[in-house]
Amino acid sequence: MKDSNYTILLVEDEETDALLMKRAFKRNNILNPVQWVKDGLEAVAYLNGQGVYADRALYPFPEVMILDLKMPRMGGLELLAWVRDHPDFRVIPTIIMSSSGQDPDITKAYELGANTYQIKPTTFDELTALVKSAHEYWTLSVKPKTKWSRSV
Numbered sequence: 001m002k003d004s005n006y007t008i009l010l011v012e013d014e015e016t017d018a019l020l021m022k023r024a025f026k027r028n029n030i031l032n033p034v035q036w037v038k039d040g041l042e043a044v045a046y047l048n049g050q051g052v053y054a055d056r057a058l059y060p061f062p063e064v065m066i067l068d069l070k071m072p073r074m075g076g077l078e079l080l081a082w083v084r085d086h087p088d089f090r091v092i093p094t095i096i097m098s099s100s101g102q103d104p105d106i107t108k109a110y111e112l113g114a115n116t117y118q119i120k121p122t123t124f125d126e127l128t129a130l131v132k133s134a135h136e137y138w139t140l141s142v143k144p145k146t147k148w149s150r151s152v
Helices: 015-027 040-048 076-084 103-111 124-140
Strands: 008-011 034-037 064-067 094-098 116-119
Touching: 008 015, 008 040, 015 034, 015 124, 034 040, 040 076, 064 076, 076 094, 076 103, 094 103, 103 116, 116 124
Parallel strands: 008 034, 008 064, 064 094, 094 116
Antiparallel strands: none
């Protein structure tokens, strides 16, 4: 395996969904640090290392982002557009995890740079299986170095 300790940024407004996602990681014995923010605006602050997220020891630069689409203040598609316009952040592999299966949302997400699009599973067992396969894929994938990358 390559790097199995990368930081995951979870952008999800629903606390229950975020807790289920974290439980699915734990169920799969995935111990990666998961940083949770509640919307796109918080994600922008996190990515920029601003405000409460300024300490990169506490809030490491993410190497994978799991992103919901339908959120208040700044939604997932808006965040993808922002990321696309900021080259330092375009290298973060981005997994969309949305309850929307509508073609316009899926197409727009890919147009804006999403690496994969998943419909939120309806059962915890399905979520656990999805989290496991996504983790295995991104763990084995070589990710580009950024100015925030840990030295290996």
